[in-house]
Amino acid sequence: MKEIKTKLLVIGAGPGGYICAIRAGQLGIDTVIIEAGKPGGTCLNVGCIPSKALIHAAEEFDKVAHLSGQNALGISTSKPSIDLSKTMEWKDGIVSRLNSGVAGLLKKHGVKTVEGWAKFRDGKTVEVDTPTGPQIIRAEHVVIATGSAPIELPFLPFGGKVISSTQALALQEIPEKLVIVGGGYIGLELGMAYAKLGSDVTVVEAAKSILPQYDKDLIRPIMKRLDALGIKVLTNVKAKGLSTKGNSLLVENGGNTDQKIPADKILVTVGRKPVTQGWGLEEIDLRMDGPFIHINDKCQTSMRGTYAIGDVTGEPMLAHRAMAQGEMVAEIIAGEKRTWDKVCIPAVCFTDPEIVTAGLSPNEAKDLGHDIKTDSFPFQANGRAMSAEREEGFVRIVARADNHLVLGIQAVGVGVSELSAGFALALEMGARLEDIAATIHAHPTQSEALQEAALKTLGHALHI
Numbered sequence: 001m002k003e004i005k006t007k008l009l010v011i012g013a014g015p016g017g018y019i020c021a022i023r024a025g026q027l028g029i030d031t032v033i034i035e036a037g038k039p040g041g042t043c044l045n046v047g048c049i050p051s052k053a054l055i056h057a058a059e060e061f062d063k064v065a066h067l068s069g070q071n072a073l074g075i076s077t078s079k080p081s082i083d084l085s086k087t088m089e090w091k092d093g094i095v096s097r098l099n100s101g102v103a104g105l106l107k108k109h110g111v112k113t114v115e116g117w118a119k120f121r122d123g124k125t126v127e128v129d130t131p132t133g134p135q136i137i138r139a140e141h142v143v144i145a146t147g148s149a150p151i152e153l154p155f156l157p158f159g160g161k162v163i164s165s166t167q168a169l170a171l172q173e174i175p176e177k178l179v180i181v182g183g184g185y186i187g188l189e190l191g192m193a194y195a196k197l198g199s200d201v202t203v204v205e206a207a208k209s210i211l212p213q214y215d216k217d218l219i220r221p222i223m224k225r226l227d228a229l230g231i232k233v234l235t236n237v238k239a240k241g242l243s244t245k246g247n248s249l250l251v252e253n254g255g256n257t258d259q260k261i262p263a264d265k266i267l268v269t270v271g272r273k274p275v276t277q278g279w280g281l282e283e284i285d286l287r288m289d290g291p292f293i294h295i296n297d298k299c300q301t302s303m304r305g306t307y308a309i310g311d312v313t314g315e316p317m318l319a320h321r322a323m324a325q326g327e328m329v330a331e332i333i334a335g336e337k338r339t340w341d342k343v344c345i346p347a348v349c350f351t352d353p354e355i356v357t358a359g360l361s362p363n364e365a366k367d368l369g370h371d372i373k374t375d376s377f378p379f380q381a382n383g384r385a386m387s388a389e390r391e392e393g394f395v396r397i398v399a400r401a402d403n404h405l406v407l408g409i410q411a412v413g414v415g416v417s418e419l420s421a422g423f424a425l426a427l428e429m430g431a432r433l434e435d436i437a438a439t440i441h442a443h444p445t446q447s448e449a450l451q452e453a454a455l456k457t458l459g460h461a462l463h464i
């Protein structure tokens with residue numbers, strides 16, 4: 001059996017793993033990365049990138065559909081049609097360019113990629129089933145970056161009509177009736193996209209609200225848009241299984257008689273679970289945090305020399321958290337003094353309109369005992385938003401009442417995802433309300449709503 005010795009072994013080439021390996025390569029560390037699928041992991045192949053491609057295509061389609069009817073801009077055009085298989089081909093092209101990009105970057109930085117499924121033999125030895133036979137890899141340091149997978153409901157196993165986000169991102173035809181179980185990030189992002197493409201969409205959510213982690217003010221504009229798109233939202237409703245004929249979803253509606261919702265496809269998006277099985281976790285007996293691998297503020301696990309990063313280590317399961325952890329771990333292994341000291345991990349929900357959160361919401365700040373000042377500025381009073389038909393939503397700031405240190409910034413609105421960088425920067429730099437208020441924001445931009453929100457919180461907004 002072939003055997004390789006290396007200083008660093010990374011298992012999984014998702015965003016966490018490949019960034020860790022690239023940074024390690026840059027720092028001159030002898031690095032091997034093992035990947036069973038394609039470079040880029042969930043994010044690049046079946047997550048962030050293909051979902052945003054589909055969302056973009058659906059937005060373009062919806063825009064043309066809107067312009068083909070009565071519209072304020074005076075534009076007329078004919079009704080659009082779409083060949084979803086072509087859209088998917090275009091999306092696959094982007095994914096494949098990025099696959100090659102990641103593979104190229106790993107190579108450029110001297111990282112050796114091994115194809116296959118890795119299994120621990122002991123804490124420092126891994127066996128991989130490569131296409132050319134088994135291979136043993138021994139390493140001084142190991143980084144576990146095995147990611148996450150969709151949660152399957154036992155009474156609605158994936159297969160046939162019942163699909164996960166992975167299949168939803170590869171459909172060749174637009175389902176006439178799409179029922180979505182779970183009104184979280186994936187359910188709403190993809191549900192809105194398919195509704196724009198023409199599906200009749202129903203969302204079944206077990207909690208009392210969709211996107212239960214966000215407050216009512218942030219969700220209100222999303223609810224309005226869901227309604228305008230004709231998406232039916234059933235909250236406090238649990239899925240129970242398929243009907244006997246298999247053509248409907250059975251749901252339990254507040255203890256009353258079961259309801260049947262006809263469906264051509266049932267997309268189950270009730271969360272994701274860490275990939276902790278099938279790679280020999282039992283051989284190394286790591287300390288766990290519930291289903292996740294326990295890590296400290298250096299991403300070290302309970303075993304010396306073994307690190308874990310990304311979705312396998314818990315919430316928030318976001319690509320940019322995985323990447324930041326990967327970069328930090330490579331630097332720690334190179335001997336640098338690093339600890340996880342991020343003030344915030346911004347999150348964007350790519351619904352229509354989008355939601356951005358960075359730092360603490362008003363309620364979270366109060367729950368932590370802060371005495372706060374908070375206010376928001378509506379896009380209705382922002383010239384750029386008005387002139388781009390983007391008037392829905394607002395930017396909200398949460399600051400300490402005593403010294404005005406900004407604790408959190410949230411926004412909901414069309415295109416606000418690009419404001420997230422400014423929000424995170426303000427929090428990481430320890431900005432106070434006065435700093436944001438005194439920063440010249442270019443006119444006319446949606447970002448002026450951030451400056452105005454700071455001014456309003458200080459009691460002297462200029463444009464409202």
Ligand code: FAD
Binds near residue numbers: 037117165
């Ligand atoms: P992953 O990306 O899951 O990668 C893990 C890799 O490890 C996989 O390629 C897997 O094949 C490999 N692997 C696992 N075990 C082994 C083994 N034993 N041997 C070899 N290889 C192995 N996040 C965002 O921040 N923004 C978004 O817009 C966003 N959109 C999303 C949309 C969808 C539909 C989904 C499903 C997810 C989305 N996410 C988004 C979440 C994001 O994809 C994850 O947070 C991110 O991919 C986690 O990165 P990771 O490196 O931890 O693991």
Ligand code: NAD
Binds near residue numbers: 153206239316317347
């Ligand atoms: P989620 O946790 O966002 O939402 C799952 C929803 O399903 C919740 O609202 C929950 O109450 C509901 N639910 C759970 N069990 C149910 C049941 N039996 N019946 C009906 N509803 C039920 O999970 P997700 O949408 O699957 O996404 C998984 C993760 O992927 C997210 O937490 C996020 O970390 C990541 N993600 C991020 C983005 C982004 O950053 N834009 C996009 C997609 C996914």
